[in-house]
Amino acid sequence: MSIRAGALRGVFGAPVSRYDQASALWLLAPMLAVLLVVAVFPVLYSFWISLFDLRLTRPHRVPFVGLDNYLEVLQDELFWSSVWRTTSFTLMSVTAIMVIALAMALLLNEEFRGRRFLSAMLLVPWAIPYVANGLMWKWIYDSGYGALNGLLFQLDFIDKYMVWLGDSHKTLALIANAFVWKEVPLATILLLVGLKSIPADLYSAARVDGADLWRRFVHITLPALRPSFMLVMIYETMMAIRHFDLFFILTEGGPAEASHVLAWQVYVETFRKLSFGTGSALAYIMALVTFLLAFWLIRTLGRKL
Amino acid sequence: MKQFDRRDFLKSSAAAALAGSSSFGVLSRALAADPINFFAWSAGVDQVKSHISAFEAKTGLKVAYANAPWAQYRDTLVTKFVGGAPLDVLWVSDSWLPEWAEAGWLAPIDGYRELTKYNAEVDDFSTKSMTYKGKQYGLTYYTDYMGFFYDEQMLKKAGISAPPKTWDEVVQQSLKIKKAGLSEYPMMLSMARETWLIEFISAMVFSHGGRLVDDTGVAVMDDRRKGAREALTWVVDAVNKHKIVSPACVEIGELNGLKAFSSGQHAFAMLGRYRVRTLNDPKQSQIAGRVKQGLMPAGPNGSHATVGWNRFYGLTASAAKNKAKAADAVKFIEWFGGKADGKYAFQKLMFMDVGAGFAVKPLFKDPEIIKTYSQYSDIKMYERQQALARKKDVVSPWFGEWDEVNGTAWQAAILGKSSVNDALKRSADTWNKLRRRS
Structure with a gap:
C-alpha cells in the first residue's frame, strides 16, 4: 500500500494511508448510518413537518404553510409568558444548584468522620428516577395530607395547613426546589472532582504567605474551580430550560398558567392538541434558543476555562 | 422398488396440501381467519x-x-x-x-x-x-354521571336533618358545619387540570341551568343569562368569599378528591357516581357506611341536572x-x-x-x-339522577384544544387572577375561534 505525499496525518502526526482512511470509513459506516436514521433524519423531518399545518386528527388535509407556524408561535402571548416563566425557573434553579453544590463540594472535600457516609447519601436523589421524584414531591406538597404541611404544623410553624402547589405565587419556586433536590448531587460530584484536582501545594504556599481562609477560597479555590463551575452551569441551564417531567407530574402547567413553561407548551401542542406542525415549530424555536444560550455561555464564560 | 424422485415428491406434496385443506377446512379457517x-x-x-x-x-x-x-x-x-x-x-x-x-x-x-x-x-x-x-x-x-354525595353523620352532628337541595343550601349548611368545627372546607371540589375537569365544570353549569354551548354549536358560556356565569361565580365565592371550598381545589384531582372525602375531611363532595362503592367500603374509606347520594343541588335558575x-x-x-x-x-x-x-x-x-x-x-x-x-348505596337515587344526566355540550372536533384554555380560565377566576366575566369571555372567544377555523 502506498502513502501519498501530503496525505492525511494521524493523531500523533504519522501519515495515514489510503487503506487506513478507507478502513476507518468502513468501520465508522454502521454508526454513521445509525446516527443518520435516529438523529439526523428525525431532526430534518421534524423541520419539514414544522412547515405544514399537520394535525393528526385531520389526516386528510395537511396544507403547506411555510413559516406560518413559527409566526403563529411568536405572536402567541402564551409563548412569551412561557419564555418568561422558563427564564425564571432556570435562574432560580441554576443559582440554587450552584450555591448548594459548591457548599456541598467544599464540605465533602474536607476530611471528617462520616464523610463517606454523607457522600453515599448525597447520591440518593440522583439515583431516583425523575418520575418517582415527581410523585414523591407531589405527596410532600399535597395540601391535604402532604408531609410538608405535617412537618411545619407539628413544629408549630403554621397553625393550619397551607396551600402549596395550588398557590400560583409559590408554584414555580416549589417545582424549582424539587428540581434542585434532584440535580444537586451531580453538580456536587462534578465540582468535587474539580476541587480534588487543585494541588495542595498552592494552599500550603498561600498559608505561608499569610492568606486566611477567605483569601485562599477567593484566590485559589474559585479560579481553579472555574472550568468545573462553567461545565456545571452550562449543563444545568440546559437541563432546566428543557425540563418537563416535574411540570407534568406536579401541576400539568397549572394552576391557571402558573407553571406553563416552554417544555410544557411543546407537549400540549404536540401531544394534547396533536398539532404536530406548531409543536415542531415550537420545539425548533426552543432548540434554537437553547443552542444560542449555550453558545453565548461558552463564548463569554467558557473562554476563561 | 420405484425411486421417489423430485416429481413424485411434488405430486405427493400437492396431494397432501389438498387433503389437508379439505380435512381441516373448518379448523384452518378458524385459525387462519x-x-x-x-x-x-x-x-x-x-x-x-x-x-x-x-x-x-x-x-x-x-x-x-x-x-x-x-x-x-x-x-x-x-x-x-x-x-x-x-x-x-x-x-x-x-x-x-x-x-x-x-x-x-x-x-x-x-x-x-x-x-x-x-x-x-x-x-x-x-x-x-x-x-x-x-x-x-x-x-x-x-x-356514568357526576354525583353529589354527603357524609350523613357529619350533617347530623351539625344539626342538619336533610341534605341540600340547592347550591345556596350547600353554602348555608357548609357554613353551619364550618362553624361547628366539623370541617374547615365542608365542600370538596376537584378543579385540577385533568381530564375530569370538564365533567365537574359541566355538572356545575347544568345544575345552575346554564350551558357552555347551545344546540347549534355556538358558545354561550359567557352569556349572562343562559351561560356558565352563575356556576363559576358560585365556585369563586365558595373558595374566596365563603371559604367552604379549599383554595387548594385547583391542585386537587378527582382521585385526590376521593381520598380527601373518604378520609372524613369534608361533608359534601362531587364525584363520579361509581365512587360510592369505594366511599362505603370500610377497607378503603374512613367514612364507610356514612356516605349517601343526594340529587345534584340546583342553582337559582337550575335543576338537579348533572353531566353524564x-x-x-x-x-x-x-x-x-x-x-x-x-x-x-x-x-x-x-x-x-x-x-x-x-x-x-x-x-x-x-x-x-x-x-x-x-x-x-x-x-x-x-x-x-x-x-x-x-349494600353500599340507593339504587333508586342512582336511577333517578341518571335520568337527569345530560351529555357534555362541548364535545366537538376541537374539544381537546378548547379544553386546555377553558380549564386554565376557570382556574384563573378561582385564583382571583381574572374576573368571572373575563374568564368566560376567554373561553368563549377560544371556542369561536376554533369553530371558525375548523
Missing part, C-alpha cells in the same frame, strides 16, 4: 378476556385483544389510525367521537339493526353521547369497508354492548365486579344488581 382486532383501555382486563373467550367459543371467531392505559389511550389510538394499524372494534370515549368521526376513522352503526335495536332500552343521554351529526357510532360499554358520560364500542371505518369483517365486528359489538345469550351479560359483569355504571335500563330491575348495590 383474520381475527377481530379489538383495542381497549386497560380496565376490567380479566372480565374482558373472559367474555372474549365465551364469544370465541360461541361463534368460532377469533379476537385479537390489546389494550393501553387510559392516560395514553387517545394518543395511542390516533397514532394507530394514522399509521394504518389493524383495528376493527375499539372502546371510544364520547369526548373523542367528533374528532375521530371527522377524521374518518369511525363508521356509523345506524345500518346495523341488530345493534340499534338496543337503543330502546338505553338511557337517552347515553345514546345521544354516541351520536354525532345525526349518526350513531356505537353501543354503550359503560355509562359514555364509553362505547366503536366500529372502525376500515372494518366497515370489508363486509365479512364488518359482520364479525358487529357480532362482537352486540356480544359486549348488547345482549350475549339473551342477557346484558358484560355490563352486569362489569357492574358486579368493578362497580362500573350501565346505561341499559332493565339492569336497574335486576334483583342481583339491586341486592349488591343496596
